[in-house]
Amino acid sequence: MTIAIHESALIRHFNTRKEVLRAWEERIGARFSPFRGFKMPDSRLYIEDSNFLDSIVDLIITNERHVFIRGPVGSGKSTLMLLALRDLPTLADRRGNKFVTGYVGMTGLYEKQMAAAIADSLRVKYKRSWESSQIIDAVAKESLRRYVEEQSRTALFIEDVADNQEAAFHKLRFLADLPTEEMIDAYGKTRALDEPIVTLVMSGTMIYWNAMLSFLPQIADRTEPLDVPALNNAKAREFIGRRISYAQGRIDSFDPENFDIYPFTDDAITVINTAANGNPRDIRMLARGCQQVAAEILRKNNDPTVNREIAELVSEAYATILKEVQ
Ligand SMILES: Nc1ncnc2c1ncn2[C@@H]1O[C@H](COP(=O)(O)OP(=O)(O)OP(=O)(O)O)[C@@H](O)[C@H]1O
Ligand SMILES: [Mg+2]
Numbered sequence: 001m002t003i004a005i006h007e008s009a010l011i012r013h014f015n016t017r018k019e020v021l022r023a024w025e026e027r028i029g030a031r032f033s034p035f036r037g038f039k040m041p042d043s044r045l046y047i048e049d050s051n052f053l054d055s056i057v058d059l060i061i062t063n064e065r066h067v068f069i070r071g072p073v074g075s076g077k078s079t080l081m082l083l084a085l086r087d088l089p090t091l092a093d094r095r096g097n098k099f100v101t102g103y104v105g106m107t108g109l110y111e112k113q114m115a116a117a118i119a120d121s122l123r124v125k126y127k128r129s130w131e132s133s134q135i136i137d138a139v140a141k142e143s144l145r146r147y148v149e150e151q152s153r154t155a156l157f158i159e160d161v162a163d164n165q166e167a168a169f170h171k172l173r174f175l176a177d178l179p180t181e182e183m184i185d186a187y188g189k190t191r192a193l194d195e196p197i198v199t200l201v202m203s204g205t206m207i208y209w210n211a212m213l214s215f216l217p218q219i220a221d222r223t224e225p226l227d228v229p230a231l232n233n234a235k236a237r238e239f240i241g242r243r244i245s246y247a248q249g250r251i252d253s254f255d256p257e258n259f260d261i262y263p264f265t266d267d268a269i270t271v272i273n274t275a276a277n278g279n280p281r282d283i284r285m286l287a288r289g290c291q292q293v294a295a296e297i298l299r300k301n302n303d304p305t306v307n308r309e310i311a312e313l314v315s316e317a318y319a320t321i322l323k324e325v326q
Pocket of ligand 1: 045281
């Protein structure tokens with residue numbers, strides 16, 4: 001009985017909170033919170049740093065190094081991978097090779113799961129009963145065939161690469177080293193096999209990069225780490241502007257040269273971005289916190305503005321929480 005009473009009090013509390021938030025959203029013409037997390041991110045919400053994206057794509061195209069997209073949690077590594085994946089199939093390298101791409105987004109994989117995930121992502125056929133080495137062998141053969149017969153190099157994207165079992169790495173290393181000596185001997189007459197045919201594009205934090213340096217120097221030595229740049233204030237402004245416009249159902253007419261950030265002030269965004277260190281995940285969390293405070297104030301004085309004072313209040317509260325967590 002006691003539990004039921006508490007439960008309904010809790011539910012009432014959350015319902016009131018929801019209504020308060022909803023009133024703020026309605027007031028700014030939004031259909032949902034602009035700062036909610038989306039399971040499937042919409043490319044119209046991406047802020048593109050075309051210089052950085054180009055540097056990733058250029059490295060893949062020149063085929064000199066594997067790539068490690070390096071950055072803290074929430075800095076946008078996965079987003080950048082998706083953007084690079086989008087661009088690659090439309091491009092060719094200096095020798096005229098096109099690209100076949102594969103993306104492994106799951107982590108915590110052991111050897112066989114990794115082998116299967118790679119084969120699936122590259123649309124290479126295999127039998128469920130096969131051992132991981134047989135699966136990887138099939139991937140290697142098919143990558144070689146695509147290179148020789150279809151003039152296609154393979155770009156394999158692996159998320160949070162260090163979050164997999166160590167044995168899974170050896171599969172990656174084998175692919176990173178292709179073509180093998182045997183392949184060169186066998187195919188060398190048909191087409192010069194004088195370059196890698198599989199480029200690895202991995203992601204992870206600095207800690208994982210350092211781990212890779214010490215445990216997998218064979219791959220690390222041939223891999224270029226690229227640090228995800230933080231969003232500057234102008235980009236943070238666009239990040240918030242796009243999300244508001246998206247929630248208002250107006251994203252298709254979004255003009256990056258001229259857009260509204262109402263009900264946020266420029267000051268508020270600068271405060272948020274400074275507290276977030278330009279990390280998009282943290283910008284979103286802080287903006288959502290600001291929405292909550294602004295929604296409470298709206299109820300009292302009928303003004304939905306997120307100004308500098310609100311942003312400072314929320315940033316300080318988050319800094320305290322983060323300190324306690326660490
Ligand atoms: N360039 C960007 N433009 C718009 N939103 C972005 C951008 N980069 C990241 N985000 C958003 O920030 C959040 C975190 O991004 P993402 O998942 O890409 O980071 P991550 O570095 O892969 O994080 P994790 O370490 O948790 O895997 C997502 O909600 C994503 O949509
Ligand atoms: Mg990620």
